[in-house]
Amino acid sequence: MEKTNTFRIPTKIIWLSSLFLGLLTAIPKMAEHHFHFYEALVDSSVTALFALIIWYYNIYTLPAYTTKSNASGFSTWRLFKGLLFGLVLMFLLACIQQYLLSHLPFGPVMLMFEVRGVLISVAFYMFIHLMYQSFLNQQVSMELERTQAHNLAAQYELLKQQVNPHFLFNSLNTLKYMVESGDTHAVPFILKLADFYRFTLESRKSDLISLADELEILHAYLYLQKARFEEGIRFTNRIAAKHKTSFVPPFTLQLLVENCIKHNIISLEKPLTLALYSEENYIVLTNNLQKKAVSESSTGLGLENINQRYIHLAGKEIIITIEGGLFTVKLPIIYEHNYR
Template sequence: MYENKIRVIAPLFLFFFQFTFFYAMLVHDWTSAFHCLAVSFFHSLTCSEGARLLVFSIRRYYPGNRNMTRRLPLMLLYGLPLMFVIAGLNHFFAIAIEFYYKVKWEDYFFVDGITILCSLLVVGLYEGLYYISQWKNLFIESERLKKSNLDSQYKFLKDQIKPHFLFNSLNTLSSLISTNPEKAEEFVEEMAAVYRYLLKKNRKELTTFKEERIFLESYLLMLRTRFEDSLRVNIAVSESKEEYLLPPFVLQILIENAVKHNIVSKDKPLTINIYTDIEDNLHIENTLQRKQNPEPSDKTGLQNLLSRYQLINHENRLMIREEDGLFKVVIPLIHINKYENIVE
């Protein structure tokens, strides 16, 4: 604790301060040197302990930074009488060791001034460091509560993935059962494999691009059961980017969104390109060929993704835009060193 350090350092500092600036000039021989050293040490010790007693006594009733405006007037009210008492003790000590035989009595009030000055220095030191300590604790607690709140929000958003994914998968399965029972059976097998993977990875706040791509390959096998060659996904990401981080299931959500809102047929195959740029941004773009009668949508997927990414990465935000007949989402990849504790 800083209080214990002050209790040791303050008397030593005051001792050198008083002796150097006030008593060293009175040293003429070994006797006067002993007197000056003894008085300096005794004055420093009583000033330091008196100031400590004053600070802790008042702080006991009015703790915290909010009560500083209450503490300071009380320290002034009770501190001045206490400082005169301490000054009296210092004078009795000086008389006891016959120090006043070496100086003039008119220096009495000068010594009182030194006592009050030194006590104020110690009080200021205690209160200043106490204020900093309390502010630091409040800041840490505020950050802890903020992180806890963000974690709770993120968990809530992340948990929406499983029912959202299941709902869309069951819709796909329902359409296949009536049109192609054999493909429906294959779809169920792929769906079971993908869902096992999803449950395994869903506990992570962040995942590497490599893990995300492995999951995506499993997910694409399930989609190709339905769309065959009508869905084309091209991934051009260098191996150097595979250890970069992003929220899990980002690619799955975006591909699912593209399939849901665009025509996917042999006549109009849907092309999705995934690549990175020199600024380590991940681009996911698809040809824009909207359905004439789109399925009802509550925009849960993209909104979920935006919210999750905002909670994790405040520095760079996910961007969504349309240009040149393409629907594009740009995701800043996160360097692994920044969040390496999260992915362990």
């Protein structure tokens, strides 16, 4: 969901500046030899009302700030529409003034009012435009700080995950048992463990890696887990070849699989079934739900953190559904051309 913020100008500034402009237009009337208070009052009221309406028109016609569309430069079209609106408005107000002061010549008064309206419209548009640009710059800076904070948090938690002592302890225990029992898979296990930590060192500073590389990390991780759980984990990979050139944040799939292992019962009688496949614009991972009574301790890098990484890197959110006894996570496919 897009984040939106509202641009505001204090009501006090709007009303006081409108009243000030109204009083300013009354000064020439006051300087006349025959001062007419009623004429000055009507003239000032028309100008103040015009300024007040132009204020709100310009504010409410500004484009809304969003995280996907955060820049709005000078718009000639908006200025033209504002001038046209101002001319029509001032004509209507001049007609009202003519009704109240019918003794004044309509033509010269109307021309004076239209010129006044154009000047006020242009001045207000430029002033609001400058303030809005300042607002946009502040929002972009704040958004950058937020995304940097999310990214740093994700990197910190990911680093903790990559050196997860529980995973390493379990892997070394499995290796010890394999060596002591003379298991011929001990050497391949050591190589996969080395591969997994090599991937960790190579990928930890990258924002995105290819899906093909991510699958290598995942297969190394699953090999190590299958040595521990044997047939308690069943995994199928049906990723289309055309999607293997896409990108994902490093260790995303491994973290999702680890999340499944942490929170579900795994045994030969109740195997954890994982299915990885691609559909349309998503990489999908599903697992059968068989929740543990007490889950293992979490590293803190949950689904929301992964979601924030996708928002930060691609401007898209992951989709999570629980239906029909399946827990499903859909990751938006990221290609090089739509990487932000």
